[in-house]
Every structure is written in C-alpha cells, then in structure tokens.
Amino acid sequence: MTRLALNGGPEAAAGLDIPRWPQCTDTSKEYVLDALESEKWCRIIDGADWVDRFESEFADYHDAEHAIAVSNGTVAIELALRASGLQPGDEVLVPAYTFIATASAVACMGGVPKFVDVDPNTFNIDPESVRENVTDRTVGIVGVHFGGYPMDMDELLPIVEEHGLFLIEDSAHAQGSEWRGQRVGTFGDFGTFSFQQSKSLPAGEGGIVVTDDDVLAEEASLVHNIGRPVGAGYKHTMLASNYRLPELQGALLCSQLEKLPDENRRRQENEERLVSELDVIDGIHTLRRDDRITNRGYCVYNFRYDADAFDGLSRDRFLEALRAEGVPASPGYGLPLYKQPAFSREQLGTLVPPDTEIPVNRHLHLPGVEEIMETNVRLSHTALLAEGETINAIPRAIRKIQENVDQLLES
Ligand SMILES: Cc1ncc(COP(=O)(O)O)c(C=O)c1O
The missing domain is CATH 3.40.640.10 (Type I PLP-dependent aspartate aminotransferase-like (Major domain))
Structure with missing residues (x-):
C-alpha cells in the first residue's frame, strides 16, 4: 500500500518545479x-x-x-x-x-x-x-x-x-x-x-x-x-x-x-502533456478540445472532478489530498456571481435610475455554473511553466489518490 501524503506518506508531486511569480528580470x-x-x-x-x-x-x-x-x-x-x-x-x-x-x-x-x-x-x-x-x-x-x-x-x-x-x-x-x-x-x-x-x-x-x-x-x-x-x-x-x-x-x-510568447509556448506544451495524461483518468474532465483555438494564453488552468469515479470522495477532500501531495490546486470562486451580496436588488438599485427593472439574482439557478462550482479544480498558469516533464507529477498525484482513496474514506 502507498500511503497518501495526507496520511503522512511521501508527496507524489515533490518534483513539480513551478517557478515563482511574478519574475523581476x-x-x-x-x-x-x-x-x-x-x-x-x-x-x-x-x-x-x-x-x-x-x-x-x-x-x-x-x-x-x-x-x-x-x-x-x-x-x-x-x-x-x-x-x-x-x-x-x-x-x-x-x-x-x-x-x-x-x-x-x-x-x-x-x-x-x-x-x-x-x-x-x-x-x-x-x-x-x-x-x-x-x-x-x-x-x-x-x-x-x-x-x-x-x-x-x-x-x-x-x-x-x-x-x-x-x-x-x-x-x-x-x-x-x-x-x-x-x-x-x-x-x-x-x-x-x-x-x-x-x-x-x-x-x-x-x-x-x-x-x-x-x-x-x-x-x-x-x-x-x-x-x-x-x-x-x-x-x-x-x-x-x-x-x-x-x-x-x-x-x-x-x-x-518580451518573455510572454516563449512562456505561452511552454504553457501550451505542458498543457498538451497534462491533458494527454488527465484524459485517461476516469472521473477527470479536461476542457473541450477545439481546433478553432489556434493559440492559447493562460491565467488559470481548469478541469472538473467527478466524485463518483473516486468512490464518492468529495471534491473538497480531494483538493486537500492533492495539495498534500504537492499540487497547489484550488476550487476557484466560492460563489456564483448571482449569489454575491453585492448584486442584491438593494445595492443595484442605488446605481440605476428609479423604475429600472432589476432582476432578483438570489433566486437564479444556472445549471452550468452550479456544476462548475461543485466540480472545478483550478491550477495557476504558473503550474504550466513547470520545468521539463515535472508537470507529469500532477496526474501522478491524482492517480495515487484514486488508487488509494480508501485511506481517505476510512479516516
Ligand atoms: C475575468 C477578469 N476580469 C477582470 C478582472 C479585473 O482585473 P484587475 O484586477 O486588473 O482590475 C479580473 C481580475 O482578476 C478577471 O479575472
């Protein structure tokens, strides 16, 4: 049995070499x-x-x-x-x-x-x-x-x-x-x-x-x-x-x-490596491939997690385990914008002319957004600048969690 890092085992992504950001050249x-x-x-x-x-x-x-x-x-x-x-x-x-x-x-x-x-x-x-x-x-x-x-x-x-x-x-x-x-x-x-x-x-x-x-x-x-x-x-x-x-x-x-074009090239190469490995992991959904996208810039790198393929392990517990393995991942935004208190009718009403029709945002339910809120796993663009092939540490860490998920379900 391989012990998960969350349970005191060695980090699967210890070799992941992510540069500091920003960089003063x-x-x-x-x-x-x-x-x-x-x-x-x-x-x-x-x-x-x-x-x-x-x-x-x-x-x-x-x-x-x-x-x-x-x-x-x-x-x-x-x-x-x-x-x-x-x-x-x-x-x-x-x-x-x-x-x-x-x-x-x-x-x-x-x-x-x-x-x-x-x-x-x-x-x-x-x-x-x-x-x-x-x-x-x-x-x-x-x-x-x-x-x-x-x-x-x-x-x-x-x-x-x-x-x-x-x-x-x-x-x-x-x-x-x-x-x-x-x-x-x-x-x-x-x-x-x-x-x-x-x-x-x-x-x-x-x-x-x-x-x-x-x-x-x-x-x-x-x-x-x-x-x-x-x-x-x-x-x-x-x-x-x-x-x-x-x-x-x-x-x-x-x-x-001056350095952005080379960095974007490296991010794109690393994304290709990452996607080819993530796509074969059951329960990990990368973004749709689209040939009409002819060049990529980056800020965050997103994929979705399906708890069913990890014996029901919640996305947040999965993220905890992933971070413990050495992958700096986050769940993204904590709220859909329509649930932000800032977009209440009262607040919006102070900025628009009287009698303007203002939607009641807190009653909204948008299924695409809500699916993302529950399943998003977010990495920074800096992860895609990882040196050499160290980016492979990310899918390795995910596979380790999936293969040893019982350790988290028991604890
Ligand atoms: C999608 C999007 N739009 C606009 C902004 C606002 O940019 P700034 O922080 O420079 O005001 C951000 C900042 O993170 C953003 O992510």
Missing part, C-alpha cells in the same frame, strides 16, 4: 530604472514614452489597430462600457462564472448586469443561454475568454449582429489567445486586459483596452485622460475620470511582454 530592472531616472513618471509629461511604447507593442502583439493603457483590468471594462455608449439602466449580459469585475463594472457604470449560464466544457459564456436571455432592453455583452480559453466567436458574433449589441471581450486571462488565427480582443468593439500581479503579463496593477475602431479608440482615449486628448493641456471636452497607467508600469510591462 534584468530587463525589468533596466527598463524600470530608465523610467525612474528619466523623472517622467506620468504619461502626459513631455518626452514620457514608456506607456506609448507599451501600447504600440501590445497592439502589435494582439493585432489590434489601437490600444489604450489604463490602471487596471476593472477600469478597462468600465472605460470600454462608457465608450460603447452604455446608458444608465441599460441591460448587459454577463457570464455568471467569472471574477466579479466583469459584472460589477456594468453596475458601477449604471447598467444592469444580467447573468447568463456558462458551459462546463469550456467555462465560457453559453451562446444558447445568451439567446434565451437577450431582450429588447439588452444593449451589449461583456463575455470572458475564461482562463485564456477563447469564447466561441462563431456562435457569439451572429447573436451580437442580429440584435445590434456591443461586445466587450473581457480578456483579462487571455494575453496571446487566438480564435481561427485572430487574436482575441479584436472580434468585438473592445477587448480589455488585466496586468494584475497574478496574470501572465504582470505589472502589479495595470490594464489595457484594444479596438480596431478609430472612433471608439478616440472616445476611449478621451475617457482615460479625464476628458481630453493626451497632450491637450487644460481643455476638457468631456466629463470623465483619470484611468491613466503610470510610466513605471509601462516600462515594467514592456519587459514582461
């Missing part, structure tokens, strides 16, 4: 020091150019015509909503399984987020549920390329077209992801990204919006700079806030972007 030090010593720490100071440079390099990387860097991924969505013409009380469809910012940005801009279901095979917005929920009050969709897995644009774009909606692609997780050879973020009106510390392109905090539309880009640029073009002095043509990214962050992001 020599180039990061060089670029940030340059920005620091330039004493131009804000993009609107004459001669400041790190944020300009990052915008141009990120736009190239994502094949977008325009990019406007902002302070984080949450305000990137707010900016995109404002520039897309969202009016107070407008209804916007959002997936109910995502980080809260996707939906709270809608509410904070005076819109009404309407939650739609998610496909457990992809963790992305379910186009069928979008069709069922669209009404004549719906003005747009904020969808998420969750974990870097692209949304099904073949299904989503015709719905957007048919109903005259705007589409914002929340690509906070998807730096480098591609659908049918086209980088994500450029299918809709705007793509928004986050560069928060845990993301695959990190700067502590930071964000960007991309678009191919010249008019929307101009609007977004005005909105991000308190209602005036960059370099326009004190003439403000619009009431707006300050969403600018600092120069030091711009410099840091230029350095981090």
Whole structure:
C-alpha cells in the first residue's frame, strides 16, 4: 500500500518545479530604472514614452489597430462600457462564472448586469443561454475568454449582429489567445486586459483596452485622460475620470511582454502533456478540445472532478489530498456571481435610475455554473511553466489518490 501524503506518506508531486511569480528580470530592472531616472513618471509629461511604447507593442502583439493603457483590468471594462455608449439602466449580459469585475463594472457604470449560464466544457459564456436571455432592453455583452480559453466567436458574433449589441471581450486571462488565427480582443468593439500581479503579463496593477475602431479608440482615449486628448493641456471636452497607467508600469510591462510568447509556448506544451495524461483518468474532465483555438494564453488552468469515479470522495477532500501531495490546486470562486451580496436588488438599485427593472439574482439557478462550482479544480498558469516533464507529477498525484482513496474514506 502507498500511503497518501495526507496520511503522512511521501508527496507524489515533490518534483513539480513551478517557478515563482511574478519574475523581476534584468530587463525589468533596466527598463524600470530608465523610467525612474528619466523623472517622467506620468504619461502626459513631455518626452514620457514608456506607456506609448507599451501600447504600440501590445497592439502589435494582439493585432489590434489601437490600444489604450489604463490602471487596471476593472477600469478597462468600465472605460470600454462608457465608450460603447452604455446608458444608465441599460441591460448587459454577463457570464455568471467569472471574477466579479466583469459584472460589477456594468453596475458601477449604471447598467444592469444580467447573468447568463456558462458551459462546463469550456467555462465560457453559453451562446444558447445568451439567446434565451437577450431582450429588447439588452444593449451589449461583456463575455470572458475564461482562463485564456477563447469564447466561441462563431456562435457569439451572429447573436451580437442580429440584435445590434456591443461586445466587450473581457480578456483579462487571455494575453496571446487566438480564435481561427485572430487574436482575441479584436472580434468585438473592445477587448480589455488585466496586468494584475497574478496574470501572465504582470505589472502589479495595470490594464489595457484594444479596438480596431478609430472612433471608439478616440472616445476611449478621451475617457482615460479625464476628458481630453493626451497632450491637450487644460481643455476638457468631456466629463470623465483619470484611468491613466503610470510610466513605471509601462516600462515594467514592456519587459514582461518580451518573455510572454516563449512562456505561452511552454504553457501550451505542458498543457498538451497534462491533458494527454488527465484524459485517461476516469472521473477527470479536461476542457473541450477545439481546433478553432489556434493559440492559447493562460491565467488559470481548469478541469472538473467527478466524485463518483473516486468512490464518492468529495471534491473538497480531494483538493486537500492533492495539495498534500504537492499540487497547489484550488476550487476557484466560492460563489456564483448571482449569489454575491453585492448584486442584491438593494445595492443595484442605488446605481440605476428609479423604475429600472432589476432582476432578483438570489433566486437564479444556472445549471452550468452550479456544476462548475461543485466540480472545478483550478491550477495557476504558473503550474504550466513547470520545468521539463515535472508537470507529469500532477496526474501522478491524482492517480495515487484514486488508487488509494480508501485511506481517505476510512479516516
Ligand atoms: C475575468 C477578469 N476580469 C477582470 C478582472 C479585473 O482585473 P484587475 O484586477 O486588473 O482590475 C479580473 C481580475 O482578476 C478577471 O479575472
């Protein structure tokens, strides 16, 4: 009998070599020091150019015509909503399984987020549920390329077209992801990204919006700079806030972007290794394979766990055992968004015009989301950067738990 690590045995994944994150490289030090010593720490100071440079390099990387860097991924969505013409009380469809910012940005801009279901095979917005929920009050969709897995644009774009909606692609997780050879973020009106510390392109905090539309880009640029073009002095043509990214962050992001393509290649190779081993374990369900996904970015790596194939061992106890074996896995978000107290009628009611119809979110039940809540096993993108073949330690640890599950059921 092999003793499980939870019961004092040796860790099955002891060799799993996951790098620390984020990483301060020599180039990061060089670029940030340059920005620091330039004493131009804000993009609107004459001669400041790190944020300009990052915008141009990120736009190239994502094949977008325009990019406007902002302070984080949450305000990137707010900016995109404002520039897309969202009016107070407008209804916007959002997936109910995502980080809260996707939906709270809608509410904070005076819109009404309407939650739609998610496909457990992809963790992305379910186009069928979008069709069922669209009404004549719906003005747009904020969808998420969750974990870097692209949304099904073949299904989503015709719905957007048919109903005259705007589409914002929340690509906070998807730096480098591609659908049918086209980088994500450029299918809709705007793509928004986050560069928060845990993301695959990190700067502590930071964000960007991309678009191919010249008019929307101009609007977004005005909105991000308190209602005036960059370099326009004190003439403000619009009431707006300050969403600018600092120069030091711009410099840091230029350095981090240089290593992203190689890192994504390594993550993709490791994902292939992982999937080929996980797919043969009874009760482990990896995301649907889709040839239309031609490149992957990553933030989290998800699969689903079926307790029946582990003699009924609960997902949470399985996670405990997996972590004890040396695999840093988590259950993901603790609540579907419609159960978040922040989306109560009372709270939403404070942000929208009187008489706006507000759904009672706490009564919602979305089966796809609820299945994910019960079965999700989440790893960070950093696990996919594991050295050599040490990634194989993850399926090895899972097999060990499955073969010795009686030790957990007895205890
Ligand atoms: C899907 C998604 N959208 C938006 C955000 C918000 O990004 P930020 O933390 O940079 O504000 C996050 C952050 O984790 C996210 O996961």
